[in-house]
Amino acid sequence: MKPLTLMVQGTTSDAGKSTLVTGLCRWLARRGVRVAPFKPQNMALNSAVTVDGGEIGRAQAVQAQAAGVAAHTDMNPVLLKPSSDCSAQVIVHGRVAETLDAPCYHARKPMLREAVLASYRRLCATYEVIVVEGAGSPAEINLRAHDIANMGFAEAVDCPVILVADIDRGGVFAHIKGTLALLSGSERDRIGGFVINRFRGDLGLLEPGLDWLEADTGKRVLGVLPYLHGLHLEAEDALPGGRDRGKEGARLRIVVPALPRISNHTDLDPLRLHPEVDLRFVGPDQPVPPADLVILPGTKNTRADLAWLRDQGWEPALARHLRYGGKLIGICGGFQMLGMAIYDPKGLEDAPGSSRGFGWLDLETALQEEKRLARVRGRLAFAEASVTGYEIHMGVSRGRALARPALHVEGRSDGALSEDGQILGTYVHGLFESPEALCALLAWAGMKQATSIDYAAIRETGIERIADAVATHLDADWLQTLVPSRPLSRRSAP
Template structure:
């Protein structure tokens, strides 16, 4: 096996994904072919590879940090929650089946050898593999049949670095407690700890670091300062929904936080536009007076539509529509904006038929087979107002959906897909209402196309009597590159890199 290092955490949200990405960039810049790996990821955020396979987005941005193409082998198992007790199990990029927790726990032993084979095949092509754990290795009720934390460290024979989040409070207790709950073999794999998200004077912290080392008998490899890095967040536990941008910006966008929201990273690109304020409308909150309202993707469209209806949000959406504001639906949000949704086979839930919000003349039928594809195309719609001048704009992104939608009235198509999974096609897609202020599409990542997005935003500015402005970045990928470099520099400057390389060379 090639050299490896694994980053595990004292819990979820401590920064494992970002630190893994940082080391992918550091090792790559130091001249090593580097690959990320996470055996099992639970998230509603996913991505479609150029082969049409589905994987977690955390390993996608880690691959970007390593300057390599995302490969489904980097995340062979993806669990996408469908309800509080069930998840869709995706293995090697394809849907396996829906399972509850007990069923999946019994299934895990069958996966162990397959994961090992995938890991060995992938890492044979690289110099260093940077592995990421999930949650905490101290979840002792899950130790049996573990395939993502210490179980994966054993499979890959990787040394482990443990990460604690000081911003949450209690970092010394969480690190010491985690070490205490590990068994002797597991403790022997942990070669150091990193304290993440530190704010304040490091001199005040230093006595505690020495005491911690005396307690856990392994070194503190670094203290990483809290920093504002605009890189995709891993899951819906992310702080992204709690953020409130500066309210004095000229364009206000609101995104509905749905109970089963998926692929909310579709909207990270708006952080690159200096005139845009983004607010996530959380449960119990009301829609404000946005210039653009976005209904995002959903892992359970019908149940989330019912949530909008029962919470009163649907009526607020309709009131906004009467004001002529721009409403944009992505994937599940697109389906909700239609006239009817049908689920004859119970793909989503037990409800066979439900009325949509009704702004778009489309009907959606949920089918057994999931569509997973990268796409390229152009905007087909030609109109005035919010969508003026967008016809012919190049767009690209990806589709992940169970439903199939078709036009059934006055609405017209929004775009034309010219390429699917590298093959030439000519498929009309999406929909726009007759007034030109409600748009729906299946294309995740459509806003990452800066030329399209900036033209759309400038049309909103025009509707408010404001002049056009240019984007401060030429492309979203250019913006992300700068963020990866910024992240890597912060981590490299605050971690003992000599010790990190020593751990990698020495192994377990």
């Protein structure tokens, strides 16, 4: 029996595709359905390490959690990680294939289409339902040739499509009508209905518009999802919106530079959600505010973002911060910046060359072609606190500073802690997710007796809220069509 496949596409980026796929995966999993998420092509700098030792977009890892299965590279066979405005690292089946500019990438699409379909077929052999997330919008006519992300995939596997649109940004009916107008006839026929996302207010005021939309298009509105205030769902790529004023009741101030190629900024979510922490991202041409702790996050282009920090005046600002007793953490690329030098002789991230680091840790880093991908467990070197996380990096660091490690993971040392105890560097992402490590690191930064938060529970609560909204606000009869009428033979998930 062929598994049911449903594709969720959006009228725009950030329309709610990831959210709806997450909610549908959990709704189906609650009913005992073996469901898997799938995104043929993703462009994101937030990624995750899978059970089979590869790398996929972080949104698909969260969707796998919603489905109750282990994240696998087949769930996101093509991942693009931009390293500049014109080029991206291309990851196929979880491993780096090459770095390409846009014209070369589009020329590779026929080959990548085969990789996408191979992953899809493997998922079909194991799961009863595949919920597919599109990328961007299917109406991007300049990207239609050899499309593998939206309608090109839907037509290849002959699956129905649901179109989601965000009413909160305005123009929702124009977005839907405009998208339909730019599709071919067969693509329009494939759309089975619409979902309106992020609605606030009295639904009665919206109903005349919904009636018009159904009459005009001949397609159903399958539901209107409410704006879920305070919802936390890990971002696919974009930074969360900042605050102009400090968080009321905050006991610790943290500042993070919004690097142009910032990656895995989900590392900072436990801090951003902590009730006693005021975390702010500082963008271009903004002054660096006073803080107790500065965090240099991960980046897809370490040398270019290091140059950006210097151009923005961060080097003297960080020196002043340390001189007055502030603490500094560097994660992955941010850790490499803290050393004496960064070497990229093969031009793996940008033009070949080397850069002088900030020089606060006695180590040097050389970028290498082999990317380290690993899930890790360990503990902080300076406190009895467990750490769970993952590594995604191409750099190898060497130097005297590593003799004072920041962590002990998997029977080895990681990172460095400065002799004066002010600066900590690590390659481990997810550093703050363990409640024990979070409290210990906040205490190290100056906040004694910090409130403990369970970030894993917060993430799970967000998934449950979305699934509840799906169950409450989407058409019940349509939802039931997604539940297989008879079980398939049991097989172990990849």
